[in-house]
Amino acid sequence: MAGQGTGEGAGVFYGWWVVAAGMVVLSAQGVMFYGFGIMFPAVIAEFHWSRALTSSVYSVQMSVNSLFILLMGWLIDRFSPRLIIGLGALCLGFGMAASSLTREIWHLYLFFGLVVGIGTSAMYVPPITVVTRWFEKRRGFALGLTVTGIGIGGFIGSPFFNGLIQAFGWRTALPILGLSLGAVVLGAALIMTGRPEDKGLRPYGLEGARPSAGPDLRAGSFEQAGSPAEEKSPNWTVREAIRTRPFILLFVMFFCAELALVGVMAHLFTYATENGLPNHLASWAYGLIGVTSLAGKIGMGALSDRIGRKTVFILAFGLKGTAFLLLLPQPSALTLFLFAALLGLSYGGWTPIFPAVLGDYFGLASMGRIFSILTINFLLGGVCGPVLAGWIFDRQGSYWTAFAIFSAASYLSMLLAVFLSPPNRPLDGRVRV
Secondary structure, X not given: OOOOOOOHHHOOOHHHHHHHHHHHHHHHHXXXXXXXXXXXXXXXXXXXXXXXXXXXXXXXXXXXXXXXXXXXXXXXXXXXXXXXXXXXXXXXXXXXXXXXXXXXXXXXXHHHHHHHHXXXXXXXXXXXXXXXXXXXXXXXXXXXXXXHHHHHHHHHHHHHHHHHHHHHOHHXXXXXXXXXXXXXXHHHHOOOOOOHHHHOXXXXXXXXXXXXXXXXXXXXXXXXXXXXHHHHOOOOOHHHXXXXXXXXXXXXXXXXXXXXXHHHXXXXXXXXXXXXXXXXXXHHXXXXXXXXXXXXXXXXXXXXXXXXXXXXXXXXXXXXXXXXXXXXXXXXXXXXXHHHHHHHHHHHHHOOHHHHHHHHHHOOOOHHHHHHHHOOXXXXXXXXXXXXXXXXXXXXXXXXHHHHHHHHHHHHHHHXXXXXXXXXXXXXXXXXX
16 A cells, blocks of 8 residues: 555554644644633733733634634645644744733734734644544544643643743743744644545545554544444535534534633633632643543543534533533632533533534535634634623623623533534435525
8 A cells, every 4th residue: 555654554544643743733722722811910910901901812812813714724625734834833933922022902912812813723723624634433533632732732831831920921931932832833743744645545444544553543442433424424515514504503502612611711810819829729720621621522522423422512511501600609729620620521522523523514525614614703702702701800890790601601502502413415405404
């Protein structure tokens, strides 16, 4: 078979190396996702801006990330992931370094919001789309492994970033972190081969694909795909897909999920420290979200191949809604860490399922573009969540109402998941919604 001697010749299907590289790339994205909350109180202390205004920097980054994710979906269907991710790494390093020179709010909008947002957008859709191409069977497990990178980034990066800020200040911490992440991502990008055909291989699970190896990465406990749709992988056009009821349900579910998740990530560190918890405990709450999300991403991603994506959605969003209820009373270290554990399990559960469901429902031909349109909710949720929580605090002096709204949004996602089912394409070719 063509492609011998490129990694799979040693007994490891090359797709697993792509998964590993994707984990590294997404870990950098994870550091940035968790990191703003860590620097939030330091920026407020220096500039005395309102919380709504300061958190809008994070909203700008999330909105830019979402808008450029749409572009990345188009680009990854046409260009090498190495090029796209490599340019993203350069944007990340430069944007973080330039942000350290901030004197006005628009400086953060430009460098931390725009430039870093462009960089992180190149680190989300490309690795997820590429991994999806490499696997037919065990797609949920492969995607689950890949997106653990976000949790690993949070687990390692949050305490590390907090330590840098405590030791050197946020202005020195930013370039150290940004340039380090950029260098690591550039190295991982070299491993990202866009399609198995580029190495003379086929996606895992198709006849003729080489067996895999690894931490039981041989055809083993997760070999059986759980969804008939996953086996057939019908190919829908973008226009067809976005008109279906399942896509609309997924779109609203994703918005509700992102509203709550991004909103709390911007304010959790400040909420904890202002309620008497020390900085290192608050930063480790982010780390705990990251590490428990690993269990959710691997476990629920694999579980979704067995019991179905919808069941995992219902479970994950139910956990998420319950987690926010723990923040409503006066927090303690115990309730903070319990919240973090439940949020991490939930977040880890639903994150890899969204792209897996898209592959199951709509096929792989337009996967990048369909996934990119769905993730426009990073824009909607990312803009609304942090600013909403900050605006509520500025007026009420408390996050109670914001966390109650986030809990309700999570339960709404759970309810919508109950009505999720594969789309039908009638014989006349028209899309049934």
